[in-house]
Amino acid sequence: MKIGIIGCGAIASALVDFVEKGKLDANLHCFYDLSPENAQKLASRIDAQVASDIDDLIEKSDLIMEAASQQAVISNIPYILEHKRDVVIMSVGALMDKEFHDRIQQLAKENKCKIYLPTGAITGIDTVNAANMGKITQVSLTTRKPPVSLGVHLDGEDEKVLFEGKASEAVKLFPKNINVSSTLSLASGIDVDVKIIADPKIKNNTHEIHLKGSFGELTTITSNVSSKNNPKTSALAAYSAASLLNKLNKTIQIGS
Numbered sequence: 255m256k257i258g259i260i261g262c263g264a265i266a267s268a269l270v271d272f273v274e275k276g277k278l279d280a281n282l283h284c285f286y287d288l289s290p291e292n293a294q295k296l297a298s299r300i301d302a303q304v305a306s307d308i309d310d311l312i313e314k315s316d317l318i319m320e321a322a323s324q325q326a327v328i329s330n331i332p333y334i335l336e337h338k339r340d341v342v343i344m345s346v347g348a349l350m351d352k353e354f355h356d357r358i359q360q361l362a363k364e365n366k367c368k369i370y371l372p373t374g375a376i377t378g379i380d381t382v383n384a385a386n387m388g389k390i391t392q393v394s395l396t397t398r399k400p401p402v403s404l405g406v407h408l409d410g411e412d413e414k415v416l417f418e419g420k421a422s423e424a425v426k427l428f429p430k431n432i433n434v435s436s437t438l439s440l441a442s443g444i445d446v447d448v449k450i451i452a453d454p455k456i457k458n459n460t461h462e463i464h465l466k467g468s469f470g471e472l473t474t475i476t477s478n479v480s481s482k483n484n485p486k487t488s489a490l491a492a493y494s495a496a497s498l499l500n501k502l503n504k505t506i507q508i509g510s
């Protein structure tokens with residue numbers, strides 16, 4: 255299966271690292287970026303191609319992964335689905351717009367395509383999916399990041415709550431930081447309660463999830479090392495994308 259990638263930054267670069275190390279068994283065939291140099295840099299590492307535009311990328315790919323921005327999702331995913339290509343979306347925050355979510359779901363159905371949303375930088379989405387078979391009564395996410403990861407500067411050592419509210423609002427205000435709240439909301443069917451804290455005392459991006467429902471109760475804490483190329487992005491996000499691509503090829507599928 256030929257994979258095309260939109261967005262050649264930290265996540266795409268980590269995918270290329272995995273291919274080079276022999277850990278990702280996927281044909282990353284073609285790269286596209288608003289900055290052609292970024293696409294060229296990654297393509298040249300694994301002898302892949304550079305797409306001149308989205309039509310060229312669609313022509314050269316069987317499945318297309320977005321790893322660019324929410325705007326890239328909104329501008330390109332409907333068109334790609336109309337051209338009958340499966341998609342993987344990293345900038346999941348775009349799907350918190352219900353009208354957009356329903357539109358791409360409908361397009362995928364009409365064109366017999368799949369839309370894959372990797373777990374990303376959190377833990378426990380398999381459990382949330384399973385819990386949703388019963389009744390989920392409460393979900394919350396507390397995200398704690400070093401100020402630099404949130405693009406703010408704080409004087410002193412005191413933490414600061416930057417946001418408290420629903421995921422649908424959080425993804426608009428922090429489009430590059432809180433995609434996981436969207437993944438959690440979509441999996442649970444609830445617009446999740448989100449708290450975002452800038453904490454000068456920590457090094458890692460930390461996501462703490464609490465879930466309650468008819469299954470019982472769950473708490474997970476993921477303490478993420480940042481991607482080496484982008485402090486806003488956790489390394490685990492790219493690991494998760496790579497794992498999903500590997501899973502597409504696997505005979506034995508582990509986890510729900």
Ligand SMILES: NC(=O)c1ccc[n+]([C@@H]2O[C@H](COP(=O)([O-])OP(=O)(O)OC[C@H]3O[C@@H](n4cnc5c(N)ncnc54)[C@H](O)[C@@H]3O)[C@@H](O)[C@H]2O)c1
Pocket residue numbers: 260261262263264265266286287288289292321322323324325326344345346372373374375376429430431433434437481483484486487488491
């Ligand atoms: N789902 C998750 O858990 C999760 C976790 C981390 C990051 N993300 C999201 O994944 C996306 C990629 O993250 P990253 O760290 O690789 O970003 P990055 O900033 O390192 O790289 C993004 C690349 O995309 C390119 N780009 C931006 N808009 C584009 C467009 N419209 N068309 C083509 N190229 C475009 C940029 O030039 C850049 O090279 C971001 O939106 C980020 O918020 C999701």
